[in-house]
Amino acid sequence: MFRQFLRTKTCIIGLSLLLVLGTISLLIGKQFLTEQQEVAHQVVEKQADHIARNVEYHSDDLGLLLYYLEFALINDPSPLAGLSIGQRDINPSVQSVTIRTLEAQKYDTDLLNPVKLLYGNLDLSFILIYVLPLLIIAFTYNLLSEEEESGTWRMIRVMTRSKIKFLLAKLSVRFVLLFTVVLTLFILAVGLLDIPVGQPLLAFFSVAILYMVFWFALSFWIISLQRNSNFNALTLLSIWLTLMILVPAALNNYLTVNHPIPEALTATIQQRDGYHEKWDTNKEETLEAFYTAYPQYKKYGYPTEDGFNWLWYYAMQHLGDVESHEQSVAMRDKILKREHISELWSRFVPTMHAQLALNRLAGTGLINHIHFLQETSDFHERTRLYFYPQIFDQAGAEAVNWASFKPEHMTTVTEINWWSTLGSLVIGALVFTGLAFVQSRSVL
Numbered sequence: 001m002f003r004q005f006l007r008t009k010t011c012i013i014g015l016s017l018l019l020v021l022g023t024i025s026l027l028i029g030k031q032f033l034t035e036q037q038e039v040a041h042q043v044v045e046k047q048a049d050h051i052a053r054n055v056e057y058h059s060d061d062l063g064l065l066l067y068y069l070e071f072a073l074i075n076d077p078s079p080l081a082g083l084s085i086g087q088r089d090i091n092p093s094v095q096s097v098t099i100r101t102l103e104a105q106k107y108d109t110d111l112l113n114p115v116k117l118l119y120g121n122l123d124l125s126f127i128l129i130y131v132l133p134l135l136i137i138a139f140t141y142n143l144l145s146e147e148e149e150s151g152t153w154r155m156i157r158v159m160t161r162s163k164i165k166f167l168l169a170k171l172s173v174r175f176v177l178l179f180t181v182v183l184t185l186f187i188l189a190v191g192l193l194d195i196p197v198g199q200p201l202l203a204f205f206s207v208a209i210l211y212m213v214f215w216f217a218l219s220f221w222i223i224s225l226q227r228n229s230n231f232n233a234l235t236l237l238s239i240w241l242t243l244m245i246l247v248p249a250a251l252n253n254y255l256t257v258n259h260p261i262p263e264a265l266t267a268t269i270q271q272r273d274g275y276h277e278k279w280d281t282n283k284e285e286t287l288e289a290f291y292t293a294y295p296q297y298k299k300y301g302y303p304t305e306d307g308f309n310w311l312w313y314y315a316m317q318h319l320g321d322v323e324s325h326e327q328s329v330a331m332r333d334k335i336l337k338r339e340h341i342s343e344l345w346s347r348f349v350p351t352m353h354a355q356l357a358l359n360r361l362a363g364t365g366l367i368n369h370i371h372f373l374q375e376t377s378d379f380h381e382r383t384r385l386y387f388y389p390q391i392f393d394q395a396g397a398e399a400v401n402w403a404s405f406k407p408e409h410m411t412t413v414t415e416i417n418w419w420s421t422l423g424s425l426v427i428g429a430l431v432f433t434g435l436a437f438v439q440s441r442s443v444l
Contacts, residue, residue: 001173014135015181021131022185025124026192029082032121033193036077036093043072043094043407051402059397063310066387070096072407073379075372078363078414080200082193084125086364094407095376099384101320103328106373124185125358128208129351130244132178133215137236139174140219142229143167164440167223175216182208200414203421204361210425211354217432224439243351251345251352255338261331283312290315293322294385300392311392318384332370339366346424353424361421363412375410 005011051069058065073095081088097105144167186205195201218239222232284302291298303309346352359365390399 001170002177005170005173005177010138011177014138015177018127018131018135018178018181019184021122022124022127022181023188025122025127026082026185026189028122029085029124029189030192032085032089032123033077033079033082036081036088039094040074040076040407040409043074043096047072047096047405047407051405055397055402062387062395062397062400063313063391065397066099066391068098070098071379071383071405072096073372073376074407074409075368075375076409076411078200078412079193079195080204080362080414081364081412082195083123083189083204084358084362084364085121085123086125086359086362087366087369088364089121091369091372095372095379097376097380097383099314099380099387100317102377102380103321103324105380106376124189125355125362128182128211128358129355132182132212133240133244133351135178136174136212136215136219137233137240139178140171140216140223141232141236143170143219144223144226145229145232148226164437167220167440171216171220175212178212179209182212199416200361203416203418204358206422207354207357207361207425210422210429211350214350214425214429214432217429217436221432221436221439224436243349247349248352251342255341259334259338259341261334281316286312286316286319289319289322293318294388297388297392314384314388314391332373335366335370348424350425350428357421361414361416363414368412372410379408 047070054065054068058068075093075095077088077093095106186201186208189195190197190201219236222235225232227235287302300311303311342352343356346356356365360367387400
């Protein structure tokens with residue numbers, strides 16, 4: 001059976017296509033990780049130069065100096081991101097923030113080529129999720145119908161003790177060949193992308209293989225219906241289109257209509273209004289609200305002069321974020337709710353489940369970006385609270401060790417829940433395998 005199948009043009013073209021596309025996807029993943037490393041390296045150099053240049057011009061006024069200074073936080077990608085880029089190509093991997101109002105700064109994005117974003121990235125997850133099922137369909141749709149249409153099935157039924165075992169043997173040949181190519185691609189990925197061998201990689205590989213098993217089980221069930229080749233091909237392709245395009249599009253439309261996020265705009269407006277209104281608000285009221293949030297600074301009192309001072313200025317900057325905090329939290333909660341609903345639905349849609357699982361394991365999904373935004377808020381808070389006392393004490397720039405301020409890094413930590421990661425695919429494969437066996441026993 002191996003020799004017979006390997007001689008077919010379908011096998012040669014299909015396996016070659018999978019190997020070539022998979023290799024290209026790994027090279028694209030390598031390029032993506034290299035670009036991320038180069039950006040991180042440039043940020044280190046840029047921040048050092050940025051600080052040195054501004055210290056040179058504003059060393060006599062620390063408050064003014066820190067009005068301009070930006071401090072960077074880098075979201076380091078996992079090596080697995082080279083296999084499943086997910087949303088990391090559209091969400092910023094670096095946040096450079098000042099100690100002024102934060103909300104508007106959090107959503108500044110990277111400068112990216114819009115044409116490149118339009119074309120997207122051909123990563124390995126795309127090959128596994130979209131291309132691999134098409135190859136499985138091409139390899140299996142006429143597994144039984146071809147024998148019937150060529151008139152050899154009657155002879156096989158006479159010569160073979162178990163017709164189901166015969167079909168399983170033919171399916172196994174195709175499964176083993178595709179498994180070998182997928183395994184080869186993962187071995188190449190380990191060497192090319194420097195992926196450490198551990199639980200995240202094992203879970204990633206397990207999702208890919210179980211996803212492949214699901215499609216073989218689905219094909220086995222359609223084959224067992226004993227319809228003609230055209231029916232099998234049309235039915236399998238219709239299922240592919242439904243699971244890949246129709247269901248995700250319908251879910252996205254449902255989430256957009258039923259869970260809108262108007263807070264994305266109102267948070268920015270509230271932050272700006274909250275800050276600008278403080279110019280016309282009594283300074284004591286502004287400082288009182290600031291001291292309520294940070295009582296440790298109450299010792300600096302209430303400046304009585306009518307002119308400008310940095311204590312009041314940075315107090316009203318902070319209160320601008322306070323004004324928009326409710327909308328910001330509401331926006332984050334709604335985004336997480338959307339993600340939660342998507343994960344619930346994906347338990348019944350293996351294609352969605354596999355994509356979300358791969359992105360989650362690679363740290364390239366929406367949850368990772370939300371964590372990065374939260375880490376940005378914490379980073380902004382730490383930086384502000386470090387500099388506030390020195391600004392309020394009217395210290396000079398020479399009092400700060402600027403060489404110690406280097407970009408901070410957020411490392412992706414992957415927590416694996418094996419059942420939630422693999423359970424849906426296991427159940428889907430078992431259901432269609434069971435249906436196929438029941439159908440096979442009744443007709444073969």
